[in-house]
Amino acid sequence: MIKLGRAKIAIIGSGNIGGILAFHATSRKLGDIVLYDVVEGRPQGKSLDISAAAREDEFDLRIVGTNDYGDLKDSNIVIITAGATRRPGMSRDDLVYINTKIIRDVSEGIKKYAPNSYIIVVSNPLDAMVTLCQRYTGFPHQRVMGMAGVLDSARFATFIAWELGISVRDINATVLGGHGDSMVPIVRFANVNGIPVMELLVRKYKGDKIHAKKVMDGLVQRTQKAGGEVVKLLQDGSAYFSPASSILTMVEAIIQNQKRLMSASAYLTGQFGVYGYYVGVPCIIGAEGVEQIVEFEMTEEEKAMFDKSVAAVKNLVGTLP
Ligand code: A3D
Secondary structure: OOOOOOEEEEEEEOOOOOOOOOHHHOOOOOOEEEEEEEOOOOHHHHHHHOOHHHHHOOOOOOOOEOOHHHHOOEEEOEOOOOOOOOOOOOOHHHHHHHHHHHHHHHHHHHHOOOOOEEEEOOOHHHHHHHHHHHHOOOOOHHHHEEEEEHHHHHHHHHHHHHHOOOOOOEEEOOEEOOOOOOEEEEEOOOEOOOEHHHHHHHHHOOOOOHHHHHHHHHHHHHHOOHHHHHHHHOOOOOHHHHHHHHHHHHHHHHOOOOEEEEEEEEEEHHHHHOOOEEEEEEHHHHHHHEEEEEOOOOHHHHHHHHHHHHHHHHHHOOOOO
């Protein structure tokens, strides 16, 4: 349990996600920030730049850029955004070899200098990298989790909002499973302040259920491939604004003990019929990390999709050192 007082948030990897995350974390006054990277000058430069935003954005926080893991000392939360990103045509799984080594180095640093911290892993392939981070640190499973489901759910909600012409703030959407192309948007749970999205789609298309289903299938597929869509457009990196916002949702839930229900990569010990793997599931996130995994009964179709997604995670985890 995190004690009251100013939180210390360490961000490992000061690239696109790390930098924007540090900036928003300070703007939201979440705590002191340590920005780490192996590249000399990058975390220091970004820290100096963000520090100069303090007066206009009205925050009195310390932000330190460093290449020394010693500066992580006493961090409450560590977010791992270190690692290579996809290029057009690559899958997240193609990053496993290079990012495995990075996660090993990073985990050793965290274990040594921030042994009581809560870790949110963001590096891809997500579920495999969370698995490795927990193994290398040896931290309790509830203190090591992965961010993917919040982002995938936000993407699903965004596409639904565009289709319906309704504010995204009123859309509830849930995406579960592994963070890959076989992730599982749960159509049955998608609603606009309680009103099922499917019902609204059928109304929009004047009772044509077949067309409404086709439209929803399109939204599901776009969600599953949304990361790749950004990679293809950017050409030289992957999404970073929306991942940073999604990470902050998790960081706030821990720091402020919000006990929010969100999709996160958590270690399963029999829930949904899965033993010993990190997969995206509904979790209660609070001051003790993943405080609870919330189970529900899946339909046959949902379970088949979920099992397929879990099988993909298992395959990849089977190749890890
Ligand atoms: P990028 O802008 O390239 O930044 C990565 C940073 O990691 C760079 O500054 C590197 O110098 C640094 N780095 C490399 N090796 C190490 C090391 N050993 N120790 C510390 N720092 C190191 O990438 P990004 O910020 O856009 O993305 C970071 C990671 O997040 C990638 O693996 C992405 O695939 C992943 N990502 C995940 C999601 C999810 O939803 C899970 C979304 C978007 C990106």
